[in-house]
Amino acid sequence: MNALFRLAPFTSEEASRQWLVHLAETAIAAVHPFSLLPDQLPEKPAGRTVVVGAGKAAAAMASALELAWVERARNNGEAIDLDGVVVTRYKHGADCQHIEVLEASHPMPDALGEQAAKRMLEAVKNLSEYDQVISLISGGGSALMTLPAAGISLKDKQAVNKALLRCGAPIRDINTVRRHLSGIKGGRLAAHAHPARVVTYLISDVPGDDPTLIASGPTLPDNSKPLDAMEILERHAIEVPDNVRQHLMANHDAPQACSPEFARDQSMILARASDALEAARLSAEKSAVDVRVLGDDLEGDARDLGIAQAHMVRKLQGEITRPLLVLSGGETSVTVRGDGRGGRNVEYLLGLFDTLEGAEGVYALAVDTDGIDGSEDNAGAVFGPESWKRAKALQLSARDYLNRNDAYSFFAAINDLVVTGPTRTNVNDFRAILVLPRPV
Structure with missing residues (x-):
């Protein structure tokens, strides 16, 4: 593993985001034919x-x-x-x-x-x-x-x-x-x-x-x-x-x-999804990160899951003393209410993003392991606290984008899409939230 990830993976926003991307790559490689x-x-x-x-x-x-x-x-x-x-x-x-x-x-x-x-x-x-x-x-x-x-x-x-x-x-x-x-x-x-x-x-x-x-x-x-x-x-x-x-x-x-x-x-x-999550868990633990796996079979409405996990993360952040990685897999669904662009992974992330409101020390990634989220050209997206600041500077309302099922456009505007191209495997959604302890 690259020394950046082994020794000091969370020294900056970019390093933390890249650590999550690297983790997803490791998970997907483990389930490739x-x-x-x-x-x-x-x-x-x-x-x-x-x-x-x-x-x-x-x-x-x-x-x-x-x-x-x-x-x-x-x-x-x-x-x-x-x-x-x-x-x-x-x-x-x-x-x-x-x-x-x-x-x-x-x-x-x-x-x-x-x-x-x-x-x-x-x-x-x-x-x-x-x-x-x-x-x-x-x-x-x-x-x-x-x-x-x-x-x-x-x-x-x-x-x-x-x-x-x-x-x-x-x-x-x-x-x-x-x-x-x-x-x-x-x-x-x-x-x-x-x-x-x-x-x-x-x-x-x-x-x-x-x-x-x-x-x-x-x-x-x-x-x-x-x-x-x-x-x-x-x-x-x-x-x-x-x-x-x-x-x-x-x-x-x-x-x-x-x-x-x-x-x-x-x-x-x-x-199966559990194999991808296990590969991610083993990789994360090499960076001295605690790992909690919520399950490999989570279903339900994508935005609702994102909102629920945001509330969970806020609570966990007040309890931890070491970096914590929260992993989950499965297949959520999207109830189409608007005419926007997006798939279930960015819909989940936008629900999470909107509820976290730029919480410091929280980074999240969600991708479809096949490399295509819905029918768009992205696998998913990744965000951190700076993403909230960029959205505010551009006067973008996450809630408005969510209401019209336009999560792809939102994350594209703040340059947070993850684009991999087809991976030629598929164990469905891979979701990872990195939670850093609150400064004392």
Whole structure:
């Protein structure tokens, strides 16, 4: 570690902010596919190996898998015998020689995502029990791999998806609905691949790390029912077209876990939010910082969480005698009330910022570990006490920006955005608050 961070990380505002940025980089590196997949390769089958996958990390997962697979084959004097197709978000691609990488839209699905889903079903068609399918799944896969169920159009799915995102529904609800409007999610991709054995590697972006929720579980059987999806839509007061309602009311079941064909399948979560937080904790402790982890599965409204944590931090600052780092992960949501720009991480930070009102000795960072907060070009933002002074000098009202969901514009104006570009992994939000003791 750089001596700046090891010996005297908090001697200035800039040093404290950079320490938080460095911490986020450490956390994200710990959950990147290139550090995870090479040691987890499945055995080569008697037949073919076909790779499919979807998500913001899917291309990097495919690249890491392919490199390790090719190296093993060459070392063992074996044929490479690997092909397939994965889909990732635009500009999240990676170089592959044997696995085709497609790109599509996120968070709103598009026609290219629909085409990618069809390509995957075609890729696993007519396989035998001697063949193997490797499924590479990460967050974002639900939107990127979109295949409407029979009788439902892509336009229908886009409308339902948009309504769920705007109302602030948690990811568990969103993905339950997505599964039951899909021709590929909820275990349906695996059902198309059987009798081949399906091995699924996942990078989790969902609170609680339920594998069936990650990208809506295309290769894992689903325990929910279509009527559960209908209840969610009604609870969030979302109007749906008659054909969507009729499809859900018909109660078409997804593939069930009791199906004997699933007995040969395997799944493994390679990385989760807790792994990123643990890497950050270990790094912070090298700087003689106490660490408190609030949890890796925090949900709820982003601004409300920021406000609540601001009150908590004010109380803690009066009790500590050493620097304290407060960490949390999970996936918050944003209820859209205005027409501004921003994602859940900057929305959280603006709620925190507005409530702290420039409190001395408090610095905060929040980023989406995939490098894109919402649909903007930033991963998140970072601020310290000087940020409050800059905002006041520019006569910016944090509350006004918050009320119109315009957190991106606010942090851009005071030069506090964190821009990383796509990281090609995704364990959702990483939040860190550095609290220095009050001077005596």
